[in-house]
Amino acid sequence: MSHLLIDAGNTRLKWRVVEASGAPAEGVGCPGDADLFSGIAPGAVDRISISTVTSEVARQALHQELASRFGVTPAFYWAQAEQCGVRCAYQHPETMGADRWHAMIGAWTECRQPLLVVDAGSALTLDLLDAHGQHLGGYILPGHRLMRESLEDKTARVFFGKSLSLDTSPGLSTGECVRHGLSWLWSSVIDRIEAMRTTYGFETVFVTGGDGEDLIRLGLEGQWRPSLVLDGLGIVVHREATE
Known part of the structure; x- marks a missing residue:
């Protein structure tokens, strides 16, 4: 089974499928494209994790699309006060865009x-x-x-x-x-x-x-x-x- 990771921006959506063995597969397209996830078999995903900065309406639409297509309830990840060695400067970390937060974690983990x-x-x-x-x-x-x-x-x-x-x-x-x-x-x-x-x-x-x-x-x-x-x-x- 596979883990589907999604970076949902305002104009583009990127995805990555991570499997226990083998190289990950990736794709990119516009949110709402009918064939955006066509390269992923409907029954092949057992977990979905999402980083997004879209509106609540768009987030709900993506949630429903993924749940319907893969039969999996997606989990959304947001900025935290501290996570994976990175500490947020915001007094209210939840107001930071999740994409910025996860990009910082990716960069920090690579070079420290x-x-x-x-x-x-x-x-x-x-x-x-x-x-x-x-x-x-x-x-x-x-x-x-x-x-x-x-x-x-x-x-x-x-x-x-x-x-x-x-x-x-x-x-x-x-x-x-x-x-x-x-x-x-x-x-x-x-x-x-x-x-x-x-x-x-x-x-x-x-x-x-x-x-x-x-x-x-x-x-x-x-x-x-x-x-x-x-x-x-x-x-x-x-x-x-x-x-």
Whole structure:
């Protein structure tokens, strides 16, 4: 039998099936896609664990879909005051996004030294950990898609592509001005991250999220971990099972 791990974001859902033997299988798609779990046999899953930042309505819909498809009641995992060597800086840890929490646990378990986690999804989040696993706080910024959609929604007669440009020079058309401008903003974030290295003493930067590779291509020096949230969630549930 298998354990299904799920990272359910606002725009993408990633899953991993972990079996007692053999390499894990992974998949990704949009929430609600009819074929999102088509690669998993209905009777092959006996446990489901989820990290999610979706709305309560979306969470309930996912709960019902999984229970109906696999006949298993899924368990949702949230941020804690302290877990797997990581201590949350929030006074109310339950208000932290579960994806950020599990990404930090995944990163901390891998290197156990001062680090920064950058998650470039619908939002761009940055979280700092010190040499003792203490969360020092973080930042939440609109991600590339949110910034682009804001311009699309609030302006007229502005047409531009959806992909992130790697060119930060002044644009020579409206579309270029938008694409290059968004990349210019992200390059400024990268500059701020580099300046933070000395202040906070971290050398390791873990990068995850749908736009994470574009940040690296723009110049961010970091280690690409596309499944970092699933890694952390897997660590949490394994620790729970062995305690």
